[in-house]
Structure formats: C-alpha cells, structure tokens
Amino acid sequence: MATVVLPRSLVALFPGAPRQLRVDGKTVADVLDSVDREVPGLRNRLCDSRTSLRPHINVFVDGAPAELETIVASDGVVHVIPAVSGG
Amino acid sequence: MGERVTLLVGTRKGAFLVEPDGEPNDGSIRGPLCEGWPIHDMAVDPATGAIVAAGGNEWYGPAVFRSDDRGATWSHSSEGLAYGEDADKITTVWNVTPAHGAIYAGVEPAGLFRSDDGGATWQHVEGLTSHPTRPRWEPGAGGLCLHSIVPHPDDPDRLWVGISAVGTFETRDGGQTWDTRNQGVRADFVPGPPPEFGQCVHKLVMAADGGQHLYQQNHCGVYRSSDGGRQWHEITAGLPSEFGFPMAAHPRDPRTVWTIPLNGADRGRYAPEGSLSVWRTEDGGESWSASGEGLPQRDAFVGVLREAMAVDDRDPVGVYFGTSTGQLYASRDEGRSWRLLADNLPSIWSVEAAVLD
Numbered sequence: 001m002a003t004v005v006l007p008r009s010l011v012a013l014f015p016g017a018p019r020q021l022r023v024d025g026k027t028v029a030d031v032l033d034s035v036d037r038e039v040p041g042l043r044n045r046l047c048d049s050r051t052s053l054r055p056h057i058n059v060f061v062d063g064a065p066a067e068l069e070t071i072v073a074s075d076g077v078v079h080v081i082p083a084v085s086g087g
Numbered sequence: 088m089g090e091r092v093t094l095l096v097g098t099r100k101g102a103f104l105v106e107p108d109g110e111p112n113d114g115s116i117r118g119p120l121c122e123g124w125p126i127h128d129m130a131v132d133p134a135t136g137a138i139v140a141a142g143g144n145e146w147y148g149p150a151v152f153r154s155d156d157r158g159a160t161w162s163h164s165s166e167g168l169a170y171g172e173d174a175d176k177i178t179t180v181w182n183v184t185p186a187h188g189a190i191y192a193g194v195e196p197a198g199l200f201r202s203d204d205g206g207a208t209w210q211h212v213e214g215l216t217s218h219p220t221r222p223r224w225e226p227g228a229g230g231l232c233l234h235s236i237v238p239h240p241d242d243p244d245r246l247w248v249g250i251s252a253v254g255t256f257e258t259r260d261g262g263q264t265w266d267t268r269n270q271g272v273r274a275d276f277v278p279g280p281p282p283e284f285g286q287c288v289h290k291l292v293m294a295a296d297g298g299q300h301l302y303q304q305n306h307c308g309v310y311r312s313s314d315g316g317r318q319w320h321e322i323t324a325g326l327p328s329e330f331g332f333p334m335a336a337h338p339r340d341p342r343t344v345w346t347i348p349l350n351g352a353d354r355g356r357y358a359p360e361g362s363l364s365v366w367r368t369e370d371g372g373e374s375w376s377a378s379g380e381g382l383p384q385r386d387a388f389v390g391v392l393r394e395a396m397a398v399d400d401r402d403p404v405g406v407y408f409g410t411s412t413g414q415l416y417a418s419r420d421e422g423r424s425w426r427l428l429a430d431n432l433p434s435i436w437s438v439e440a441a442v443l444d
Contacts, residue, residue, distance in 0.1 A: 009122065009146070009147075041164060041165075041166065044148070044165050044166065045165075048169075048176045048177075049169070049172050049173075049176070050172055054146065054147065056145055056146045057147075083146070
C-alpha cells in the first residue's frame with residue numbers, strides 16, 4: 001500500500017480526516033481515487049478534471065515531482081503539497 | 088425578519104458573522120470561517136435555515152460551503168460544479184442564491200449552476216451557456232463572472248442573471264432558454280449604439296413589488312426597469328458619478344434603493360474626493376440624496392465592491408456595507424446616519440443581513 005501525506009489546509013476542509021493514510025493504487029490518479037473513497041470530495045479539491053491536477057497543487061512520489069499518471073510503487077510515498085502562492 | 092440580525096460577511100480571507108447591534112470590538116465578530124477561503128457571497132437558505140457561502144481557493148478550486156449550526160461547523164462541495172473534462176475550468180463561485188427550494192450558484196467563467204439537494208451536488212443550467220451570444224462574451228476587469236442572480240419572488244421558472252461584461256439575461260422557463268435584457272443600457276467602452284449584449288452590469292437587484300421593477304448599477308450609469316428588464320431607463324442624474332458597484336433595494340418600498348458611487352472607472356475607483364457617502368433615492372431614481380454622517384469625509388480612498396451592501400427588513404430598514412479595505416458600517420435609520428462596526432477585517436467582498444433561527 002502507498003502512504004499518502006496530505007497538507008493541513010486540505011485536511012481542515014474534511015473534519016476527522018487524517019493527515020496521513022495508506023491506500024492502494026498503481027498511479028497517482030488511482031491513489032487519489034482511493035483517498036476519495038475514504039474522504040469523499042477530497043479528489044475534487046486536488047483535480048480540476050479526471051486528467052489534471054489543479055494548477056497550484058504539487059504532488060511528489062518518493063520525493064520526485066509527479067502527475068496523475070505517475071506510477072506509485074507498492075510501498076511508495078505520495079506527498080500532496082500546495083504550491084507557494086497567494087497573498 | 089425579527090429584531091436580531093446577523094451580518095454574513097464574505098472576505099478575501101474567510102467568512103465572518105457579525106452582530107451589528109453590538110459595540111465595536113466587543114467580541115461580536117466570529118471568524119474567519121470556511122477555513123479562511125476567499126468568500127464572494129453568503130446567504131441563508133430559507134428552506135432549511137442553513138448558511139451557505141460561496142467562493143474559490145487558489146489551490147483547491149471553487150466550492151459552496153454550508154453550515155446547519157449557525158456557523159459552528161461547515162461542510163462544502165463542488166460535486167458537479169464543472170463544465171466538463173475538456174471545457175473551461177471553474178475558478179470561483181461569485182454568487183449563491185437560494186430560491187424556491189433550490190440553490191443557484193453563479194461562477195467564473197460565467198455560468199449558472201443549480202442544486203436541488205442543499206448544495207451537496209450541482210447541475211449546470213446549460214441553457215444559459217448555450218445561448219447563441221456565448222462565443223462573443225467578453226470578461227470585465229474582474230473576470231467573466233456571473234455575479235447577480237435575481238429570482239422572481241413567486242414564479243420559480245423566472246430568473247434574471249447579471250454577467251460582467253455581458254449584461255442581463257432573463258429566463259421564463261426555468262433556465263432552458265434565455266433572453267438578453269439590456270435595451271436602454273449604455274456600453275460606452277465599445278463604439279456605436281448600445282449593443283444587444285456586452286453591457287457591464289455591476290449589480291442587479293429587484294424591487295419589492297413582485298418582479299416588475301429592477302435596478303442596476305452599471306459600469307456606465309444607474310438604471311431602472313419597470314417591466315422586468317425589457318427596457319431600462321437611466322437614473323444616473325443627481326449622482327456624483329456614473330460608476331460604482333453595489334446596489335440594494337428597500338424590502339417594502341419599490342421606489343427606494345441605495346448605491347455607493349465611486350469616483351470613476353479610470354480615476355481610481357474610490358469614494359469621490361476621498362469622501363465616503365451612501366446615496367439613496369425614494370422616488371425610483373428621479374432624485375438622489377447623500378448621507379455621509381458617521382462615515383469618513385476626508386482621506387477615505389476606499390472602494391465598495393458589488394456584493395458588499397445589504398439591507399435587513401426591519402422598520403426602519405437597517406443598511407450595511409463593507410469596504411475593500413476591511414471597514415464594516417451599519418445604519419439603523421435607512422442610511423441617514425452610519426456607525427463603524429469593524430475596521431480591521433480583510434478586504435470585504437460581500438455583506439448579507441440575515442436572521443439565524
């Protein structure tokens with residue numbers, strides 16, 4: 001199972017949701033679908049369509065920048081991190 | 088509306104609930120709510136008593152928040168709030184308006200969505216965005232946003248919307264078909280006579296007479312319609328400027344509205360000469376009077392945005408507005424005198440007066 005680490009500002013939108021969870025998935029898209037089953041609605045916050053992450057959402061797989069189609073190893077670590085922006 | 092009014096204040100950095108009858112800085116401000124999201128508009132759903140708050144977050148996209156416990160806890164959703172896989176991405180929700188058991192959301196880029204389950208899921212009102220004029224819609228300075236939603240008080244199939252910089256549309260069949268409603272409205276930023284659409288409506292409101300009288304503050308003047316928007320008559324004369332954003336209508340008198348003129352579209356968009364006043368007509372716009380009593384009369388280079396003025400339905404009517412620099416003002420005498428409720432909020436984008444049961 002992959003480990004997914006979510007940002008505080010995202011988890012705060014879903015009362016009771018954990019910052020870190022372990023889910024199945026062969027790609028980042030699969031992993032986010034699995035997370036969405038545990039925390040309904042979370043995928044909508046990270047993706048603006050089935051095929052793309054929102055512009056200011058960064059995902060890293062085992063420390064490397066990733067996209068939705070990036071492969072995730074069975075013991076991989078997926079970090080979701082909001083980009084530095086805003087004012 | 089009873090005696091205990093709560094102001095729902097949307098700001099660039101979250102929603103706030105303010106008790107306007109308290110003293111300034113006495114703890115009667117709750118917030119920021121909605122996790123500090125930029126909130127463009129708030130309302131109370133009369134069907135359920137829920138507070139709804141609409142906005143969009145730079146990282147996490149558009150959403151409508153909902154609280155069923157007077158703001159203590161919130162949920163949110165954007166399920167269905169999309170045009171499709173390969174279509175434009177919705178960035179934010181500009182307006183949320185409950186009506187006849189449904190909730191409507193106006194979004195950017197401009198479009199209308201409807202929820203029949205209290206905001207849990209949304210359906211695109213495709214009739215508007217499939218209007219034949221859609222390929223020629225152009226954004227205003229604030230974006231291509233559907234910012235005004237005006238339901239008919241009795242007929243659930245009738246609805247008006249305002250889009251910048253496209254103008255006013257009306258549907259009479261529940262959103263399946265729409266007609267432009269811009270006749271008589273200037274569009275000085277394009278050459279030639281006023282077009283069928285392309286007017287920059289800033290705020291559209293309905294008078295309290297069952298859907299006959301509409302008013303609008305436009306980029307190019309202030310207007311009244313006496314026939315549901317089919318023909319508009321300019322009522323700018325008597326105001327210090329044709330330019331402004333907010334407008335509010337009296338809850339009982341269809342000839343009384345308030346507006347807050349700013350100095351001009353190309354002059355800075357702040358209170359004229361730094362002197363802040365709210366202007367009121369009691370005769371449908373034939374004449375206007377100003378009141379700045381209690382408002383800063385010098386060095387007040389503040390703006391007031393389109394959704395940032397509201398009225399309650401008390402007698403006399405309470406009038407409220409917030410500035411883009413975070414000051415919140417209230418009048419308990421229909422806009423004749425004012426007092427400061429809060430002066431250090433984030434940039435205020437919306438104000439709504441409500442009774443929370």
